[in-house]
Amino acid sequence: MEPVRQVEGRAYPFGMKNVDTDIIIPAHWLKTISRDGLGRGAFEALRKDPSNVFDREDVKGAPIIVAGDNFGCGSSREHAAWALLDMGVKAVIAPSFSDIFSGNAFKNGILTVVLPQEAIDRLMEVAETDPITIDLENQTVTTPFQDRFTFEIDSFRKHCLLEGLDEVGLTLARGDAISAYEARQAKDMPWFAKGTALAA
């Protein structure tokens, strides 16, 4: 995974509360075989409205979304994170996130930043015309107008994002321990180790 240190650029002034994963990516997009291309289905229903924020020329392709409370609630589909990633989003700022969504976002290298509603209100204003900077190292969100908000983040997640470590990579780093287990199993419980190699 790409390390995430700073996310800088325009932000979609979205602001909607209780955005569920069905809004992020509707169910009929789930029958896919790729993580790519889901950006086309992202916020599909909202984008039917020609004045929607995601198709606004000046913010199109922005790396940040500013949203309302409880972002990513509803079904656990990981496709929601993939859809955001595919549309170029690297961070979402909101007053709160559903646990499952923030877990899925983290697994896919998307930064979820929790800030109080007053900060969100201010960022919504800034996002209309100017860029926003998220600095993960210093845990700050700043604007060209001297605004400076600090946010909390789980230290383990911060470390993984900064280093570009994904969970698979982290576990692979414990490869020796896994190999040691496998060696024990091959000796003590050889019947497990053979698997489909036993086919007649």
Next chain:
Amino acid sequence: MASRPRTLYEKIWDAHEVERREDGTSILFIDRHLVHEVTSPQAFEALRLSGRKVRRPELTLAVPDHNLPTTARIDAAGKRIPIADVESAQQLAALEKNAPEFGVRYIAPTDINQGIVHVVGPETGFSLPGATIVCGDSHTSCHGGVGALAFGIGTSEVEHVLATQTLLLKQSKTMEIRVEGDLLPGVTAKDLILHIIGVIGTAGGTGHVIEYRGKVFEEMSIESRLTVCNMSIEGGARAGLVAPDEKTFAYLKGREYAPRGEDWDHAVAWWTSLRTDEGATFDKSVVINAADVQPTVTWGTSPEDTVSIGGVVPAPESFADPSKQKAAQASLDYMGLTPGQKMTDIEVQNIFIGSCTNSRIEDLRAAAKVLEGRKKADNVKWAIVVPGSGLVKRQAEEEGLDRIFIEAGLEWREPGCSACLGMNPDKVPAGERCASTSNRNFVGRQGPGARTHLVSPAMAAAAAVTGRLTDVRELVD
């Protein structure tokens, strides 16, 4: 050193812990991984993008099941019939390509071993007692029927298992469901598990792994144990298991991937040692009286909405919890039912006998026993029997069960998930009812607007004969 008495679950967990991290999360080794076409494409894609390999390809088995049409798969000339739905065809083609590319054994749609992952695992001996088994499908709990610790995972975890053969997990709490006494004649494993879910509710097992204990389970066939464990997830538990015993060993011996020779003897010795120790304690314990269980059906849109076949549709006010009252009212609206209506007055237009819950040979025999020499009712428009695998299908045909179904007016199909979730063309039309042997009666599960009543195979067969929900004991003794 005298060790603390442990439960079956704790013994399997301990035997698979690679290491425990400071935050209490463990790296757990996974012995068996099943993949199907719906939840695996993005996992393989991620491996490809990151240049990673499958760590232990021989511990994963790939089988298509969810999307496959259950109509004929090869034409008269022996050629494979293409799949009409473009997206289904794409997912199936992806699995067929990914498995060999990563060195994983793949069972083709036309192979005699093809079937629903949870039927294929146990019957090929891929699923073994004491093993940790995962699959990107929540009904993986099914494999607990052979005494395995088995649970469903998401796509990121599928990738994690492929790349590392492990998962990061926190140990669950333990729960015992003890059934006392004997089941009444004509009452099956499906009735029992529906009854249990009705008692504990869909959140009853949340955060726990269930062990089903008592004479009833000891006396049950392996097929029945698989049915019970299959639906553990509907009771909120990620996994459910029954201790492996002589029956389990007899069921598995000689199957394709089951250990052989000396390995087998050592395996049996270890499996036997896994039983919950005398004096081990569970975090939660529920006792059910077997004699209370009648043939059971569902009336609503949650698996906990159960009632005995002799009962009536409940009134929403009869529930104490206000949120349950609201849910019950919404269920009744969706299901088109009124409180007080007798369950046996509910007419059904569709019958589905199949799914990983009830598509094994014992299930088909039970349905055929009711249907033998009878015909389906005229108001039943669509009735299909979908065997769980090619092996089940062949066995049923050898026993002549297919003839019984066809003569009764039911269709005999090719193996797959089918109308359990209607991802393939097998769907229940909007507004119509289906007596279904599957595991979920959720809104729209069997097709948009479809109304599902969960039942056992014998009860589905009885409903086919009378055209309404029926106490099967009135038809056979």
